[in-house]
Amino acid sequence: MASRDRYSSATVGDIAGDDFLDQYAGHVDTIYDASCFPLTSVGGTGDAVTAALDPALDAGGFADGMRFTLTWGAANTGAVTLAINGGSALAVLDKSGAALVAGDLSSGLRSMIEYVGGSFRILTEVGGTAAGGVAASYQAFTASGTWTKPAGIADDQMVVVELWGGGGGGGRGSSSASGTGGGGGGGYVRRAFRAADLPSTVSVTIGQGGLGRTGSNGAGTAGGNSTFGALLTAYGGGGGAGNAAGQGRGGGGGGELEAGTTGTAGGTTGLGGAVGGADGGIGVNAGRAGTIWGGGGGNSGKAVFGGGGGGTDTAGGDGGVSLHGGNGGDGGDGSPVPTSGSAPGGGGGGGSTWDAGNGARGECRVWIMGA
Structure with a gap:
């Protein structure tokens, strides 16, 4: 056992040199070991x-x-x-x-x-951060793929997933009076998960933008749904309608619970997952002509989170803007030319006697909150 005894001026008797060195060495070893x-x-x-x-x-x-x-x-x-x-x-x-x-x-x-x-x-903490778990991170999917849960993530760390569906394609008319509609904007959803409640990998599907009508009058195609496994779905916007004469209306915005529908040639704007606002306005939840959660067709179908709706062809109707998603494409009759929506989720602009704009792809964003 190591001793704390040491020689000093108070030590009684002679101190041999070897005894002093041995004691000194012993104390140094004890200090080294501790x-x-x-x-x-x-x-x-x-x-x-x-x-x-x-x-x-x-x-x-x-x-x-x-x-x-x-x-x-x-x-x-x-x-x-x-x-x-x-x-x-x-x-x-x-x-x-x-x-x-x-x-x-x-x-x-x-x-x-x-x-x-x-x-x-x-003796100190492990797991990537001082408190365990993993550091904050962000990953965006613009094409389908697989999300992998990080090793060492704490059970109670929050994983936030945002999804946009694909925007619908614009319709094409056959005359300058067709009033062709733009595509509906892709819907938006967001959900926070506890890390322990997520599997080790999740398949991510990114909805493609719907194609604008080309070559002849008719409706554009709907945008695809985006999914985060079976846990979350953002629905695509409906296609804009086109017809020979008058009132081809815009596609519905992607809803929270269902996809937007295609506008009709007879004058009905496509519906989303819930009742929307007036044509060109801002509705509540997923609606028809630009909404809080998903955009819709029409002239300036605006949105807060989802994609903006594509504009009509009438006098080059402007696409709807979105605060957090992509903007809708502008409508046109060749002067100006219809444009495609921007990602994520913008609807394509409608065209009269001109090929319509495409809807934009959806997107998935995964945020891991730091431990």
Whole structure:
């Protein structure tokens, strides 16, 4: 057992030189074993880490309670070992003595470790941030793909998903008096999830924009729905109508519960998932001529979150703007030319005797709130 006794001016009797040096050396060893030394030259891989220690260990090697600090050079993908000064690779465990799992360590994470019974235990937090879990992040999908839940994410971290459906394509008329309608804007939905309630991967489908009518009079096609697995759906906007003479109306905006419908040649604006506002106005929820959640056809079918509706061909009707989604394309009869909607979710502009604009694709945005 180490002793705190030491020689001093009050010591009785002669002090031999060797006795003094032996006591001094013993105290230094005790202090070394109880100190916390920085490890340098951290290298290797994320799972098999190497490092240097100065001063090096003596012949006795590691002793329980020795502590070290280091900055990890890479994220781990599983269990971790650490070899110091070319010695044996010893397991690195968490505070409770359990093996590390993928994502417990990250590049730049600073840790304090302690040697205990043949392995190292991390005394500080793991998991990518000081409080565990993962750092805040953002990912946008503009094409279909797969979302993967990050390793090490805390069960209670919030994952926010935003979706836009595809905008509908504009209709095409056969005369300057056709009054052809623009496509409805894609609908918008948003939902916050608890990370533990999400599977490890989620299939993401991005709804394509509907095609504007080309070559002959008729309606544009509807925009596609966007989905986040089976957990969330943003519905596409309806196609704008076109006809030979008069009152081809705009497509309905994508609803929260169903897709927008195509406008009719006889004068009915397409409906969305709920009753919308007047043609060219702003309705409530998912409606027909530009709404709070999804845009619709008509002249300036505005939206707050969903895509704006495409404009009519009449005198080059302006597309509806959106605060958070894409704007609708302008209508036209060749002077000006109809334009396509902008992403995400803008409806295409209608055209008379001119090919109509296309609707814009949808989008998925995933926000992870930091731990």
